[in-house]
Amino acid sequence: MPLFLPTDLSETLALLADHPEARIMAGGTDLLVRLRAAGRTPGTLVCLERVAELGRIEALETATGPAVRIGAAATITDLLRSDTVRQRLPLLHRAASAFAAPTVRNAATIGGNICTASPAADTLPALHVMNASVELASRRGARILPMPHFVTGPGRTALEPDEVLTGVVVPVPRIFTIHHFEKVGQRQAMAIAVVSLTAMLAVEDGRIRDARLAWGSVGPTIVRCPEAEAILRGSRLTLTALTEAARAARRAVAPISDVRATADYRRQVAGNLLLRLADLPGRKPGS
Amino acid sequence: MQDIGRRSRRFDALDKARGTEQFATDIYPPDMLWAGALRAGVPHGIIRRIETARAEKVEGVVAVLTRKDVPGTNRQGFVYWDMPVLCGTRVRHAGDAVALVLAESRRALAEALRAIEMEIEPLPVVDTLDAALADDAPNIHGLDTGNVLKAATIAKGDAEAGLAECDVVVEETFYTPAQEHAFIETENGVARIDDDGTLHMTVSTQAPFRDRFEIGRALGLDPSRIHVTGPYLGGGFGGKDGATVQCLLALAAMHAKGRPVKMWWNREESMLAGYKRHAARMRFTAGAKRDGTLHAVRCELDYDTGAYAHLGVEIMALGMEHSGGPYRLPHLEAKGRCVYTNNPVAGAFRGFGVAQVSFAFEGMMDRLAHALGMDPLKFRLRNAITRGERNCAGVTMTTSTGMEECLLRLRDHPHWKSREAWRADAPPFTRRAVGVAAVFNGMGYGRGLADYAVAKVRLTGSGRIRVYNGVSDMGQGNASTFVQMAGEILCQPESVMELVQPDTDRTHPSGSAAAGRTTYTYGKALIKACETLRDKLFNRAALMLFVDDGSGFAMIPGGVRHLPTGRDLPLAALAAMMHPDDRISMAEHLMPVTPEPVRGGEAFTLGFPHLLFPYAAHLARIEVDELTGRVAVLDYVAFTDGGRVLNPQNFEQQVHGSVAQGLGYALTEDVLTEAGVLRSTDLCTYVIPTSLDLPDIESHAVETIEHTGPFGMKGIGEVGLNGPLPAVASALYSAGLPMTRAPFTFGRVLAALEDDQPGTGSEAAS
């Protein structure tokens, strides 16, 4: 069975156009596990690991301000070792550091994590709150979609059969002073998120000027909650305000029960995690 | 030199670090076939049809076997032969094997397994203890006693009257989950039948000698024509004690026309078909006097043995024997039931029945201490068993008994002394607590099953010392300790030592790697064998040096020295002179048992009661996150009485490893099933600790001398596992979170937090 290892994008697109049965493999850490579970041999695969242009991480200036473009085949380890990501996209860096374990991060890619479209995908909430967009290419041309339009459901994306995700463009957040990420898993490594909260807050003179919140693993895709964000805007980082936002969050989420946790637990904790942002003695929010 | 007592590198460590040690999995004989089993997938049912024609036509398939191809009794098991090799009509759990395929490649094997057509008419699934014990429960094995494989009661004193005399009495029901061994090397082996009809098998097993009889009975083969080799195991923990691949692999070899066959369960199959620790339900009533004297315990223990018995009855017996804790307890009544269900098969696992009751009896100690307004450690200390007293089951402790000393040492530990300050210093949304547990674990097979070993040691023709180890080394390091013991007595460095791992042709039956007995029993035999060899060497040296007799000789590295004359004789020179048979020494040892009867103990024909016990006192410092319910164990300290320590490094390894496995049991590990169907199917959904989930583990030896043991040691492979669950539970209890169900998952702990403070968690929810 063929395994193609193209080295540039045009070769990749040609292979996809010529082999409609082919699957795209990036790091393989999810695809190969799923194929095994299904009791299937891999079939025709187009592997992206040698497409150099898909592995780059670069800072950009766009019309709307600075951004970072991350090639789809950049590994999670690449993200962690990138100064650009660490300095400009701290939330994505935090998410990457909570991703599986180093052995897996060396192979797993950001593009794979996006295309797997799991509600528990570690990088997705950060990409959502930072308003990232994905770049897609096929021999028919290229297009750009905002994250929420690309990931349409659990395991479902807007990717066409002949298309490949080439990268993700992440605007650099500027006004936000607090970058908070917390993943609840059954253990501290090699864990699948049971609930996660990603939050960016812009706090000025003790008041929240802007808030962006996203939850993982509590709905079919990443969950946002404009109502909770609105509650926080204009208020202080008090337990009272956060508790009210938490109530809104619990109404917004739509979790399921599975082998890892019950829906009730996920709902409860989705709200509870907001309280961690409280400005309390002995604890700095966002740290 | 590998002296006794010295911290030294294990004999097996370098080859393992090099990656050159050959485990059973690493054997790929030329021209070999792959064998694999089709699993029922249905927890309870009647096989109506198995159609193998399509599978047989898959390219590369050599044979597809079903029940009709099994020539012997088709029965496996230790005591109760209740487990079929291949199911014929009845399926009793989802992991039951119903067909066996031999193929040229893994891919052909997988394709053929998929091509077998199978119709199983489902029967009602018995998936809980209550379902199994219900009056109208489907009878899984057709016993007169329904699904109760065995019920028994043991007693000491009069629990009923004792409880009536107590000033405080507490009651509680505790639940523990099924636990997966999760050795990294899954069940596997290779086998071949040679031209003479002898079956040769190399298998990852804890009991190579017993395997021969297991295979022989199940398949109608002569055990003396079965040759089993047991290389180092990639972990065992009890899960490779009993037939795993053995009978299936032997059956495959019988249809392989002399070709070698390899069977290697993948992780998913290991989860599905491998043995588990018994889930248990334990109803306890315990009482104490106002002055802090533990007075009476009454308990009912139900062990879910799953679809087959394995060692379920013996495991339950140990649970009953330990149910009063390592305490001076005048009154005990323990009732036990070992119950069949359609759940995965439960069997031996480090802490054999005791890990379960340790949670319960220590939970009762915390509750009693609380009811008495007493410090929980002080309460344990006050009641700790000491030498010369009868233990909770009524057996007089005539041997080393270090429980009290372990607790005294723990009391002086800074983590215990500073517990209040540490607790008060908790960060926001965090509860801190320190918990303790006192545990013990009977050593050896107990009465009714001779716990013996036969050691053999040889001076090789080239003057080296070769130890023939008869007991599997699954990682616990007994083989290395045997080299150390032989080196000590014969005064030889590691470079002169050789080791033969268990092999039914070359080494001698010495029991299983189990029950904390391995180093103890074989070690005693080996010491005798080495002393005999040493004396023999002295006498032969006397011949060669023309002196009167062997007195006046001493062993020196590489040879012997005649002290009066200062003459040395190299081992190689002695070897050259000695007949090969003369260069061998053998000796045996039988572990002592107690002659003291336990009331009700006659219900158990074997494995009950015990005479020798290692003890341990454990401390856990934990943090509970109030927002998520996550429990983090930040510090862990273990004080262990294992008699004398032969190699501190190996001792600590056993403590660390058992604590780690016990913390997994306490925090996350749970073999989840739904209507008998496994939900924890792999190492993603069955959650064992990673390096980020465990703290550094402080291990302290509390050295007693076990006069019956080799160099004064006792086996500590199991006792360490019993501590973490009750120690963490004790910490949670002191944090206002009384837990009765393990593991302490974030969901259960969050629920407990909400119960404890209707203000905090649910305020946010309302």
Add this chain to the structure above:
Amino acid sequence: MIVFTLNGIGQRLDVDPTLRALDVLREHCGLTGPKEGCGTGECGACAIWMDGVTRLSCLTLAGQLHGRAVTTIEGLADSWDENEATDTTDQPPLHPVQTALAERGGVQCGYCTPGMTMVAAELLRREPNPDRAAIREAVSGNLCRCTGYHKIVDSIEDAAETMRKKR
């Protein structure tokens, strides 16, 4: 045809490129150092290096080895330049991580050891002075059921010290 170097020696293999690299190494190349513990990337026992970077060989396909320099536990010691210094016996040379794991009790059943060693050795090449937390983080994808990790961390700390001294 898959062409790669394996522990410094050129290999040409005519196998299905969608076979797992782990199976090809073990069954075709006869290197059984890399172990299988789960087949799904959870346990790390199968870890090897591809161009000096740790990879899980159970989640790598044979075809992905093409053109790469592959190192397994069997070739790790030779990959460490300082080995002449320790190669004083007739025993094959050892990487400091291997020595330390053996000496400090980081090896029990030994089944996780090859994968653990490869990951630890890569860590120490990148980061000569890791603290215990960094070591725990680095090996967090390598499950060990015997040790509780404590002595593995001790061993890697020791190896780091040995390697710093030799530099």
